[in-house]
Amino acid sequence: MRGKSWWLGGALVSLAVAASAQEWGQVGVGYAWLNSDGNRDTYASQYDLSNGLFLDTLRLDLHSFFPGVSRFEVSASGFGAEPFARASVRAEWDREWSLRLDYTRRRGAFAPLFVGLSAASSFVPSQWRSDEFALARWTGSLAYDGWDFGRLRLDLRDVSRSGSQTFAFYGLGLPYVARSSLDDRESEAGISLETRHWPVHLLLEQDVAWYTRKSRGSVADGGQPLNTNDQYVLSQFTTPGKDSGTVPTTRLGLNYRDDRFELIGQGLYRRDRFDADRNDTTGWHLVGGAGDTSFIDALTGKADTDTKLGDLRLGWAATPSLTLRVVGHYQDSSSDLGVAGNEILRIVGGGGTFDFPLPVSDQGVLNRTDKDVAGEVDLHQGPFGLLVAYHDGSQQAAWQHGLAYQREDVTRDAKGWNATASLALGRTFTAQVGWQDQSFERYVFLTDPETVSRLWAKVTARPLAGLELSAYGNHDRADNPASEVSLRQPADGAGISGTYTAPSGAFVNVNLDVFKLTSSADITFFAPLLTSGVSRYDTNLLTTGVRGGLPIGKTLRLEAGALQVKDRGASLPFTSHAYDARLEMAGPLQFDFGVFANYWKYDLKNSGDQDYNVTRCGVSVRRRF
């Protein structure tokens, strides 16, 4: 309610300002009704448009409205019954200062598939695990351009997450439900200086980020096991601890270009310092007064990561149409990890409390080093372009989860070619075709492909005024040998799109896309005995869409669209539909009125758990100034 009042108040204030503005603006609000049938959680995870009032649009452009301020713009949309809301402010003043401030808020929900657990007697998908959260994000920058020397800029960012997560977990051999309220925040500030008039442009940036997380756990569903009335009742699930981190980053960039040479490079250094202070308790009450038992993790964790990164690109234009380049990339990150404290088994009963602590002191490492160097031949002559590159790189990954674990240390070498040819006949016709082929010699993970090859092409044509046609296709292959997991992963995709826009404002757009991916990898099953199996995934998507808009007379405009996605693959066949229509009418006194309707349907072929039908319709009104 508080949020709704905020945006409604803002809209009214903006309306008043806009009414007196010398420049341009518009304010629009709407109201929507929703009717749903089926799994509302699945719908919420995908669309989550809901009932109620919402801010359709807000826009104010005030140039030279305030003394000394040459530009002041405000825009916003989505507050209220929509999952995505945004607002922004842009201002420039004194010919030297500029301000940018953006706010976005996303409401989210997850309804993950717990397919296997459906065998449990009381399984209800939407009750097993459901995240509902709101992610609020502020970003802003203040720039000063008053110096000949260069530009000074201050950047700020703040991301916070709130909401709750309900999840099932196994404890004492039985499934229980618990809840965690979310409280995460990351704030970041950076200052940068960019030079202008030197032959080499330099960018120096210093940035610091702070992170805190204080999720608070609680017992859900009365603490009873999910599929039985057992003697063990979950009585305590508390997470009073806090995670915190500080991440300073320093970055230096440079670039120089003239008619013959180019030099572009950057270096970055970052230190992540992360602390986790935990005192989490999971406790059970034994029915019949036998007592309580609980597990307490009184632990302090620490994770420090240093990251060094460098990029360099050197180019030499041997002739006006031929450029030779060398490109290099290096990144190294090393983490020292540790945890210390006690894991405590606490038993309450028999007239006393008995603690059985188990001291914990563990250490781990995670290091990663990437190196890559490439040579490029870049040829372009008139409308033709050709770039051929060869690269040779490696990735070393080493990790040890704890002192009791074996250290893994793997280096993967990668070599490959890629070539791209392009043709551009103004904006009338453009075409690109590319080929990529590379191979790895070792594996960090079993499913890393040894060879990857990819052929792709894209064409865009604008043969007539208002008409744009485009098409694409790609053919991918990835695999690795039987000594790993016999990975086979072919993928093919193609699509066409056409759009015609008439001078009257009428338009029609059609799309057709097909995508087929079949992946298989050898895995090991454990039941009833250790046996070999194959993990297969097969998806075969056909996406068709059409959208059009049509002015009707001088006051009406109709816009409608339809989209169908059909998966004909073997793994998870489904069909989804989305239809929408909107009719707008220009009224008197610069008012516009609109009615709209949406329909969504999701149909999973092998299960009805996730299916839904949702209809949403509403009205909107907008006033222009």
Add this chain to the structure above:
Amino acid sequence: MRKILLATLVLGAAVPVGAALPKGWVGKDTCTTCHEDVVKAFVAGPHGRRMATVAKDICPLELKGAVLDGSCESCHGPGEAHANDPSKTNIRTLRGSTRDASAGCTSCHSAQAAGIALRTPAHERSGVACLDCHVSGHAAPAAEPLLARDRGALCAPCHLAEVAQFSLPYAHREGRKPFECTSCHSIHGGTTVRGRVEELGRDRCVTCHTEKAGPQVYPHPPQMVGGCTSCHRPHGSPNASLLTRSSVAQLCLECHSNTTKFHDLSRPMFQNCPSCHSAVHGSQRDPKLFNE
């Protein structure tokens, strides 16, 4: 073309007395002689306004204090030859998808050019030019900064395959409304603040998913080494949580096939690894990733 010549002629004459023009430049009054309407539209537009105020010191060309007066040639290149012979071939037209066209923009916007070279070279090698996404400043932009289309439709004409992925049942919500590729992709390269940071792969995701950024005491190596796309499809997927597999167990088993026989897959509880190993993105206290 005549308009460009006019603009070149007219703008050249407006350079203040004493402001030396680079060699081969004629000044904006010379441009205006033939391209008066073009010059007026530019000066009144957002690019012209910006050049008149904030950009007065940005342009590295020798135009200090007179950037707007020299604005035609700062993008279109020296106009002397074109003024003498008004042909399309002796002036940079900025039309068409060629790197020559981009040279007009990058003469001032060198930082963006450097970022593209390092971070999105595929655009460069495919011949994508600045004016494929931006308007020059003579036309009204659909969105800022000088975008030729609304942000929601900017990338779609070329990246049809990626757009199609957002139509899948489980699509990344950031792409639903509005469809802003720049929420994750930094087309011109980026700074640490705006991306925390594009340079480090998975950090594109943890800009919003901050709780998964770590570092964790017990990390899940695929996330730290291979990145989020080891298990997730970032644009959209037919599977819940944008996973690459419809079955969670099969996804895990592809790397963890050497796990213990204790995990009897005939029992439902072992078909959903996260029901016990809930800290799949890493844990601060549990090496087996049972708890975060």
